[in-house]
Amino acid sequence: MSQEIKQSPLNRARKDKFILVFDLPPILKQIASKYTRNNKTILPDSVQFSIKQVTMPGITVKGTAARFAGDTLYLSTHSKDPYPPVSLKFNVDSGYNNYFTIDRWLNLLHDQYNGRYNAENLGVDDNFSDYQTDMTLYALDEYDKKVASFKYTKAFPTSIDDLDFDQTATDDMELECGFTFLFSQRHFEIIGGDRFNATLA
Numbered sequence: 001m002s003q004e005i006k007q008s009p010l011n012r013a014r015k016d017k018f019i020l021v022f023d024l025p026p027i028l029k030q031i032a033s034k035y036t037r038n039n040k041t042i043l044p045d046s047v048q049f050s051i052k053q054v055t056m057p058g059i060t061v062k063g064t065a066a067r068f069a070g071d072t073l074y075l076s077t078h079s080k081d082p083y084p085p086v087s088l089k090f091n092v093d094s095g096y097n098n099y100f101t102i103d104r105w106l107n108l109l110h111d112q113y114n115g116r117y118n119a120e121n122l123g124v125d126d127n128f129s130d131y132q133t134d135m136t137l138y139a140l141d142e143y144d145k146k147v148a149s150f151k152y153t154k155a156f157p158t159s160i161d162d163l164d165f166d167q168t169a170t171d172d173m174e175l176e177c178g179f180t181f182l183f184s185q186r187h188f189e190i191i192g193g194d195r196f197n198a199t200l201a
Contacts, residue, residue, distance in 0.1 A: 051088055
């Protein structure tokens, strides 16, 4: 007779505790200002998004069929498909600063008036790393301590979602938006291993 294995309610990963952190890419640092708010500058603190929802893409390393001695074996291709885009939802702050950051980022990639990259001729070298940055999503435990990180390297936005204004809304008055970004590599790491090792000992 099998015995039911009981798991502690605290020994479970939470899907509602996470934060997203990233530094401004070099091209946006040229127009960042802590003291000036206008259509030419962005606030450095606007990268502190209040993220509501995000789905982290998985990893697929495909196999391939190979004929051997009248049979078929499966072997690894030792290669990954390109990562899919990541889409996330965030609350727009009261001054629209975080929305403006993504909007300006996209406009620097393709200017709305001139139709080209870096139309403002900001002081950068015009290489790939100028408009890319690393984004890190931290998973938190029940005490809001970081327990794992998903780092997305060389990330940049590809789109920003519609803004849905609605005077008839009664349940949630926060203005929500979203943006989608692409990245090159995903690195997963656990944090605070000593605490978990002590628990398992």
